[in-house]
Amino acid sequence: MSGKAEYKSAIRSRKMIRHAFIELLLEKDFEKITVKNIVERAEISRGTFYAHYSDIYAVIEEIENEIMGKTVEFLNDFKAIELIQNPRPFFLKMGDFLQQDIELFQKLVFAKEAPCFVVKLKDVLIEKILSYKETIQSNQERQAYILRVHFLVGGQISMYQDWLAGKIVCSLEELTESVSQIMIQGFKSYTVM
Template identity: 25%
Template sequence: MTEQKIDKRVARTKTRLKEGLADLMTRKSIQEITVKELVEYVHINRSTFYLHYSDISNMLENVKRELIEEIAEVMESYPPEPFSEESVVFMKDVFFSLGSNRKLYRSLMGKNGDPSFVQQVEDLVGEKCLTGLKRQFPNEMNMLKYSYRFCLSGCVGLIRSWLQKDPEDSETPEEMADMSFRLIMSVIRETHPRIRR
């Protein structure tokens, strides 16, 4: 068997495990999910699970790390300027990333999710935005930091609501990016009239 076929098989197995874990997390907390339950749910052998992960906690940490790395990759490809012309494109790419892993994000940000993961995502996005704000508006930061925090929390709430919807009935990543940008800009312009971009 070629290495490419093995890699594809491994990727498929990991995808099944991740989706199974996401499904189970909508019903119970991560502490209640066992390896036996997960492998039975996705119809694979326990030995196959242990080829990739040592236990459920180890799997969850790996999944979280992969998602954070993916978001970080998207962010690294854009300049840290929250009010540049690329802002909507940047947000669209973030929403595409969230949408392509919708089940996992929905589970991790849901009632049985992991608050530390939500905080990691918030910190990652927030750090980039704050860096951009400091560069663009160094003399406005005493007040802007409050608007920024308000917008960041609002965006997390918006993302949570969007992820809960059925993909067939929900807005596209482009629509969500446009909506998020308009909401952020309306807050910034209302609270900081000198910023008119």
Template identity: 45%
Template sequence: MNKKAEYKSAIRSRKLIREAFADLIKEKDWNKITVTDIVKRADINRGTFYAHYQDVKAVSDQIGNEVIEKMLESLGEFNYKCFFQNPQPILLKVSNWLKEDFEFYKTLINSNGAEQFLERLKTIFVNYMEFDSDVPENIKNTPAFRIRVNFFAGGIINMFQVWFRGDLEYSIDELSKEVSNIISCASELFF
């Protein structure tokens, strides 16, 4: 097999494994999915699975890491500035990439076992807000700032969860704008 065909085959196999995992998390907890479940769903053999992943945890870790990388890339474009004054551009950017693969993210966020992944996303938002260069250092060094940052980050993650469950009759862009308004108004009181 030539290199190009081998490369395409590897990409195809990883894609099948990822899709099978995403289908399976609709049906069972992450920690109950087995390699056998994945290879049956993906219609591949065990050897193909093990050529790409050590175990099921490696699949879930890779998926989580890809999402985290996308989130960091999106946030990085804004250079840690002006989040509290105008979070809308960042939240709309996040909304846009969530829309690109809506069904996958909906499944991921609503699945049993997603708590650890969602906590990682919250931590990213907390870190981003803590490094906002427009917030004076004397404010950043207070316990109140840390509480507020965690409150905002938790609220952002929670609102996206609620939206993906279908409990809000807003578009994702309208949700981002409303959450932005809440953060902007609240930050005026805090800073």
């Protein structure tokens, strides 16, 4: 088999594995999914699975990393000051992304492995918004800004988790608008400097 054909075959196998995993994740809890379930659903051998992934955790980690990559890509479209002055465009992009596969995101956020994923997401958002702190002159104001960023981003992530869990009953657009307004109000004193 030529190198190009092997490469295409590997890509195809990985897609089949991930697709089977996602289908299974939508049907049952992560903890109940086995390699056997995946290879049967993907109609591949165990050897093919292990040629690409060490275990099921590696599959979910790759999916989470892709989602994180997309989040970082969205964040890179904005400067920190834009995110604190008007985070709505960022949240709209993320909302559109969530809507593409809402069931998958619900499962990912509430799987037992999710705390790690949610923490990574929170850390990426915090890091981006904290980059603005360098423009703040006073050490005391800078420290207050750092605390505010952690508080507001943590609350925002929590609100989306609760929305995904059905604890907050509204449309994604309404949630996005509310979260945006909370963030704008929370950072108001830093945007009028």
